[in-house]
Amino acid sequence: MPDSAPRPRRDTRGIVDPAELLSRVRFRRHVPAPELRPYLEHCWLMDWELPEPYASHLVPHPSVNIVFQRYGALGAPAAAASASAEVSGVGLGLFTQKLTDAGRVCGVQFRPGGFRPFAPAWPVSDWTGRRVPLAEVFPDEETDDSLAAVLSPDDEHARVAALDAFLLALGPVPDPAAEQAMELVDLIRSDRTVRKVSGLAAASGLSARSLQRLFAGHVGVGPKWVILRYRIHEALERAEAAGVTDWAGLAAELGYSDQAHLVRDFTATVGVPPTAYARAVSVP
Numbered sequence: 001m002p003d004s005a006p007r008p009r010r011d012t013r014g015i016v017d018p019a020e021l022l023s024r025v026r027f028r029r030h031v032p033a034p035e036l037r038p039y040l041e042h043c044w045l046m047d048w049e050l051p052e053p054y055a056s057h058l059v060p061h062p063s064v065n066i067v068f069q070r071y072g073a074l075g076a077p078a079a080a081a082s083a084s085a086e087v088s089g090v091g092l093g094l095f096t097q098k099l100t101d102a103g104r105v106c107g108v109q110f111r112p113g114g115f116r117p118f119a120p121a122w123p124v125s126d127w128t129g130r131r132v133p134l135a136e137v138f139p140d141e142e143t144d145d146s147l148a149a150v151l152s153p154d155d156e157h158a159r160v161a162a163l164d165a166f167l168l169a170l171g172p173v174p175d176p177a178a179e180q181a182m183e184l185v186d187l188i189r190s191d192r193t194v195r196k197v198s199g200l201a202a203a204s205g206l207s208a209r210s211l212q213r214l215f216a217g218h219v220g221v222g223p224k225w226v227i228l229r230y231r232i233h234e235a236l237e238r239a240e241a242a243g244v245t246d247w248a249g250l251a252a253e254l255g256y257s258d259q260a261h262l263v264r265d266f267t268a269t270v271g272v273p274p275t276a277y278a279r280a281v282s283v284p
Contacts, residue, residue, distance in 0.1 A: 006031045006037065007031065008029035008030055008031050008042040009029060009041065009042060010029075011237070012237075013061075013233045013234075013236070013237055014058055014059045014060060014061055014233055014236070015056075015057075015058055016056075016057035016058065016059065016094075016236070016270060016277075017057070017240075017280070017281050018240070019281065020281075021056050024048060024050060024054050024099070025046050025047065025048040025056075025099070026045075026046065026047045026048065027044070027045070027046045028044065028045045028046075028156065029042040029043065029044050029045075030042060030043040030044070030045070030156070030157075030160045031043075032108065032160070032163070032164055032167070033164040033168065035168060036164060036167055036168065038111075038114070038179075038182075039110060039111060039114035039115075039117060039118070039172055039178075039182075040108055040109065040110055040111060040114060040167075041061075041063065041109040041110065041111050041114075042108075042109055043106070043107070043108050043109075043160045043163050043164075044106075044107050044108070044109060045104075045105070045106050045107075045156055045159060045160075046103075046104070046105045047103070047104050047105075048099055048102065048103055049074055049101070049102045050074075050099060050100060050101065050102075051074075053098055053099065053100045054098070054099045054100075055096055055097070055098050055099070056096070056097050056099060057094055057095070057096050058091075058094070058095040058096075058097075059094060059095075059229070059232055059233060059236060059269055059270060060090065060091030060092075060095050060229075061090075061109065061112070061229070061233075062090050062112040062185065062219055062220070062221055062225070062226045062229055063090065063109050063110050063111065063112050063114075063115075064087065064088065064089055064090060064110045064114075064115035064124060064127060064220065065087075065088040065107050065108065065109050065110070066085070066086075066087055066088070066107060066108050066110075066134065066166075066167075067085065067086050067087075067088055067105060067106075067107040068083070068084075068085045068105070068106045068107065068146070068147060068150040068151055068163075069083065069084055069085070069086075069103065069104070069105045069106075069151075070082065070083040070103060070104045070105075070147075070151045071083075071100075071101070071102075071103045072101060072102050072103070073101045073102065074101045074102050081102075081103075083147045083151055084133070084147075085133070085134035085135075085143055085146065085147055085150075086131050086132060086133055086134055087119075087127055087131070087132045087133075087134060087136075087137045088127075088130075088131045088132075089124070089126075089127030089128045089129060089130045089131070089132070089220055090124075090127070090128045090129070090219070090220040090221050091129065092128065092129045092221070093269070094269060094270065094271060104151055106150050106151060106159050106160075106162075106163060107163075108163055108167065111182050111185070111186075112181070112182065112185040112219045112226065113178050113179075113180075113181030113182035113184075113185055113218045113219050114178065114182055115127075115220075116175060116177075116178045116181075116217065116218045117171055117172030117173045117174065117175045117178050118167065118170045118171050118172050118173075119137055119138070119170075120171075120173045120175065123216060123217040123218075123220075124216075124217065124218055124219060124220035125216045125217070125220050125221070127220060128220040128221060134146070138170065141166075141169075141170075146162075146166050149162040149165070149166070150162040150163055150166065175218075177214060177217070177218055178218050180204075180214065181214055181215065181217075181218035181219050184200060184204055184211075184214075184215075184223070185219060185226060187200070187203060187204075188200065188223070188226050188227055188230060189230050192253070192254070192255070194227065195227065195254075195255030196224075196227070196255075197211060197222075197223050197224050197227070200223050200227075211223050228265065231254045231255065231256070231262075231265070232265060232266060232269050232270070234254060235250065235254060235262060235266055235274060236266075236270065236277075238250055239266075239274045239277050239278040239281070240277075240278070240281050247259050247262065247263070247274060247275065250262065262274070
């Protein structure tokens with residue numbers, strides 16, 4: 001009988017130079033509890049012990065994350081580490097995090113559109129580009145208790161169970177608009193023919209103005225931004241593949257008007273042109 005258990009994503013989309021990052025940290029994804037799967041991409045865990053500082057870079061997904069984190073000196077007891085928790089809204093630019101000494105991070109990545117049912121009082125655009133203390137978004141939760149429950153266990157399945165328990169205590173509140181937003185973002189992500197907001201409007205039966213309101217309230221960024229971000233994710237992944245030299249062909253495949261447009265967007269987002277990035281990540 002085939003194994004039908006859900007599995008977390010295994011791709012590295014959005015991670016800049018994933019081979020370098022994964023050589024320095026332990027990064028894992030886990031499937032959340034069944035009740036949370038309609039709203040979450042996955043739970044994710046990262047641990048490290050570094051002899052020298054390292055800066056990780058990420059082209060963020062159009063997703064909200066809840067992040068529990070603990071940082072400390074190498075060899076120091078866990079009780080001496082500094083711990084905190086935050087809601088990380090959709091990141092508009094390249095996200096850079098300097099990792100030093102030892103640390104542990106446990107987070108959940110919501111599906112684009114999936115966070116609003118857990119915090120229905122605010123539009124998701126209120127968190128865009130911001131990292132907000134957890135207690136500010138969920139003032140009724142005992143943050144210290146949640147930090148201990150999520151970060152203390154050495155068993156990673158216990159950490160995931162604590163993340164599940166934290167979220168299940170929050171809700172979610174049923175929200176048909178959130179379901180619609182998640183479906184439309186999935187369409188953008190999976191259907192390469194959706195290259196413009198007008199195409200998404202035609203597919204959804206909504207006006208461009210209604211799409212903008214839906215995405216602002218439930219995704220945090222506009223549909224045009226989401227389309228562009230998924231293009232850049234794919235270009236980043238393709239740039240990491242050996243032998244990719246036809247950037248004009250890739251630009252056409254991703255729906256750009258020309259190669260120069262792809263190069264401009266890639267450079268503005270990642271910080272270097274795609275050819276330079278491809279050379280850098282191919283160096284052994």
